[in-house]
Amino acid sequence: MEVGFLGLGIMGKAMSMNLLKNGFKVTVWNRTLSKCDELVEHGASVCETPAEVIKKCKYTIAMLSDPSAALSVVFDKDGVLEQICEGKGYIDMSTVDAETSLKINEAITGKGGRFIEGPVSGSKKPAEDGQLIILAAGDKALFEESIPAFNVLGKKSFYLGQVGNGAKMKLIVNMIMGSMMNAFSEGLVLADKSGLSSDTLLDILDLGAMTNPMFKGKGPSMNKSSYPPAFPLKHQQKDMRLALALGDENAVSMPVAAAANEAFKKARSLGLGDLDFSAVIEAVKFSRE
Numbered sequence: 001m002e003v004g005f006l007g008l009g010i011m012g013k014a015m016s017m018n019l020l021k022n023g024f025k026v027t028v029w030n031r032t033l034s035k036c037d038e039l040v041e042h043g044a045s046v047c048e049t050p051a052e053v054i055k056k057c058k059y060t061i062a063m064l065s066d067p068s069a070a071l072s073v074v075f076d077k078d079g080v081l082e083q084i085c086e087g088k089g090y091i092d093m094s095t096v097d098a099e100t101s102l103k104i105n106e107a108i109t110g111k112g113g114r115f116i117e118g119p120v121s122g123s124k125k126p127a128e129d130g131q132l133i134i135l136a137a138g139d140k141a142l143f144e145e146s147i148p149a150f151n152v153l154g155k156k157s158f159y160l161g162q163v164g165n166g167a168k169m170k171l172i173v174n175m176i177m178g179s180m181m182n183a184f185s186e187g188l189v190l191a192d193k194s195g196l197s198s199d200t201l202l203d204i205l206d207l208g209a210m211t212n213p214m215f216k217g218k219g220p221s222m223n224k225s226s227y228p229p230a231f232p233l234k235h236q237q238k239d240m241r242l243a244l245a246l247g248d249e250n251a252v253s254m255p256v257a258a259a260a261n262e263a264f265k266k267a268r269s270l271g272l273g274d275l276d277f278s279a280v281i282e283a284v285k286f287s288r289e
């Protein structure tokens with residue numbers, strides 16, 4: 001199976017590498033073209049524009065930073081829309097809001113192409129290991145045709161119905177994650193400021209009802225003030241912002257998520273946006289100094 005891949009950031013690079021290792025022919029494009037070099041060394045072909053990738057491949061996956069990037073790659077000059085047509089499928093796995101996904105769906109299907117959204121849960125390591133959780137929605141036949149690729153990229157693929165449902169589900173999952181990360185950060189800082197060992201706190205949490213891979217995976221490095229980016233903080237704040245907008249639309253009061261969003265905004269204003277989202281603990285420390 002031959003696939004195109006647009007966007008080689010932390011996730012896109014790991015996902016496209018995984019497809020290559022599992023026997024897929026992959027044609028890549030990235031805005032900063034030099035980021036394609038490593039993939040080419042592993043057997044990928046490269047194109048200079050998204051339109052060229054779409055022209056070459058029956059199926060193209062995108063993994064881009066945010067709504068504005070997802071829209072620009074489709075609608076701008078040399079973008080996806082210039083070559084999408086009947087017989088071609090576009091699979092956007094970026095985390096965006098439902099409105100963005102619906103706009104892209106309308107444009108793609110208006111040209112005779114097929115579209116699904118497929119945002120993912122899971123970060124850099126699950127992407128490298130093919131252990132993502134795929135939250136797909138849209139054209140059912142395209143979803144089924146994408147299963148061989150999804151089985152390489154992920155451990156489970158959900159089909160959630162109409163376009164927009166995947167985006168909404170993903171934002172809800174990440175809203176919960178961002179709120180949890182804030183509560184966790186406050187606990188670690190409070191333990192430390194109260195004269196307790198935050199490493200011991202991790203051991204205690206790990207033995208009880210709140211044990212989870214996020215606390216277990218990120219806690220030790222947070223206690224060392226180390227935040228190598230797996231999931232960039234700026235993207236987590238984007239997801240909180242989009243989830244809060246979904247709350248607005250549905251008149252759901254979400255004070256916990258709103259407070260978490262403020263902490264992520266504070267962390268961005270401190271210049272921490274490109275670090276891992278666990279760096280939000282620095283905003284908690286800052287507010288207590």
Ligand SMILES: NC(=O)C1=CN([C@@H]2O[C@H](COP(=O)(O)OP(=O)(O)OC[C@H]3O[C@@H](n4cnc5c(N)ncnc54)[C@H](OP(=O)(O)O)[C@@H]3O)[C@@H](O)[C@H]2O)C=CC1
Pocket residue numbers: 007008009010011012030031032033035063064065066068069072073093094095096120121122123124230231232235236
């Ligand atoms: N990292 C993670 O753990 C996870 C991330 N996600 C989501 O996946 C998506 C990608 O995340 P991640 O790989 O971490 O992000 P990165 O910031 O590492 O990569 C972002 C990608 O988007 C491209 N891009 C940004 N703006 C534009 C634009 N205007 N036009 C074209 N391309 C653009 C970048 O290109 P360039 O290299 O030129 O800057 C890069 O390829 C995001 O939506 C994120 O929320 C979902 C699950 C987990």
Ligand SMILES: O=CCCC(=O)O
Pocket residue numbers: 095120121122123174231
């Ligand atoms: O969107 C990013 C999700 C990160 C994760 O699920 O660990």
